[in-house]
Amino acid sequence: MSDNKPTEERSLNFLEEIIEADLRSGKHTSIITRFPPEPNGYLHIGHASSICLNFGLAKKYHGTTNLRFDDTNPSTEETEYVESIKADVKWLGFEWARELYASDYFPQLYLFAEKLIEKGLAYVDDSSGEEIAEQKGTPTMPGYRNRYSDRSPEENLKLFREMKEGKYRDGEKVLRAKIDMASPNMLMRDPILYRIKHVAHHRTGHEWCIYPMYDFAHGQSDSIEKITHSICTMEFVPHRELYDWLIEKLGIFPSRQYEFARRNLSYTVMSKRKLLQLVNEKHVNGWDDPRMPTISGMRRRGYTPEAIRDFADRIGVGKRDNMVDVGVLEFCVREHLNKISLRRMVVFDPLKITISNYPEGKSELLLSENNPEDTGGGTREIPFSGEIWIEKEDFMENPPKKYFRLAPGQMVRLKSAYIIRCDEVKKNAHGEPVELVCTYFPESKSGEDTSGLKVQGTLHWVDADSAIPVEIREYDRLFRVEDPGSEEGDFKSYINPDSLRIISGALAEPALAAAEMGERFQFLRKGYFCPDKDSAKGRLVFNRTVTLKDAWAKEQKKA
């Protein structure tokens, strides 16, 4: 090729720029990142972005990523969450270099605290929570110290050891850093480092009754692991000053914190609190409800890890507030599913067709491609006979202009089969069509069409004799508004009442009987679907992952 431009290097995001600069300057020879969830809930799409970011950055620069559980608050954390988080990260396709726990560092952290006390940089405070808050001032008013702040290092050391030994009750004392009660940064106003909690920890049990706060655990853990780039969300910007202060005073490995703006997704909520409400109040059927923005929900819905990674990649990373359109996610899902899913035909709302000129009692097997996007995808056999089902909405007695489907006297092709013409409409007492009598053109058989007939529409269908009944679950966005969290009143009042539609009487081509969990299908002209775990033998349940684009529906809406 004459074009010798270097293979189009994509422009770097701000984190990549920082890392490349650090690598170039020799500040680091390799990088280590970490994904640090607290095991107190399920991971959602926001975490997925963070996972892709941290693991993706390390991968790009040939570094490693640790999975570290930030388990410093035993009252909220459980092993169950640890397991689900690990499963989610793995499912997304990432491998961590080390599986670590902040709780592994409790002994080391305790020593760090004693060191600070010895240096006169921390003290034990007997004040109540209210008193501490009171003395802290406000963002516009400086705080002030109390009498406990003057205790000697010796006394503090003694008191802190007693705290550790369980001599005091919850809330009776805390360890505080001695920094600056007048700092414009509230977090620097003698922040609490340790608190007493006589609570069992999911890993250390009753070994400890004092637990470090986030600020005294996170940076130190980063440092112990020699994390080079500790990437977190913007709300931690004010913590950075404290993060750096502690590393400096402790004289430990200088991990550095960098912040990015969390990605918000339209038409959903992401806060743990709100998600929990949806589950507890049964607006959804559990954390893995396919409408949930959780990783387990998306997995059950049929989203692929590839699509989610692609999504994270496309939306990139920045520092400003944002609201990413869920349409981008759906685009990524469609794009991947289009390439990999097996085509099948399923009629959701059946209308019977009798082909009057098809030999009585005859049936034949037709061939159809499994995936037109994949030439090696092979074919499958579909039975065809004189009695078939089509979609009710694919027939109109008085069709509008440009209606390419079936209507009296109008012809359509049945996908991978024949061209038919509608001759007669049989109706029930309400005047609704219940059966169409059609003729077919034998010489129009798919693949060997010599009929010379031209039709505009192609319909999906199933053979009446061999069709199997299936249940379909169609999901729509969970909320009616873009940003439920910022609307007036209770966010739950914006829930979309039609976010789940169950179709129990759908009929599927027989090949679908062999569908297995994990397989992805495109039901022709309907959307992408996957088997749900609720499927039972003889009663398959399919989740709609995402619809197909529908130019006709769009046109209808305009009209």
Next chain:
RNA sequence: UGUCCGAUGGUGUAAAGGUAGCACCACAGAUUUUGGUUCUGUUUGUCUAGGUUCGAAUCCUGGUCGGACAACCA
């Protein structure tokens, strides 16, 4: 009335003082045995007022708007 962070089409993200680009969305056309896919094209943007400069999205100053910060949560 404090400190910190931010502001580029409808959305997300690039352009490190020198052609405002890419993707999604939207729209139009072509192809199509899925009104799918694919292909081609089009519309739309630098918050504001000054300043520095031959030249500013980029640097400086003021303003405006949005967000974060006063948990013994992370």
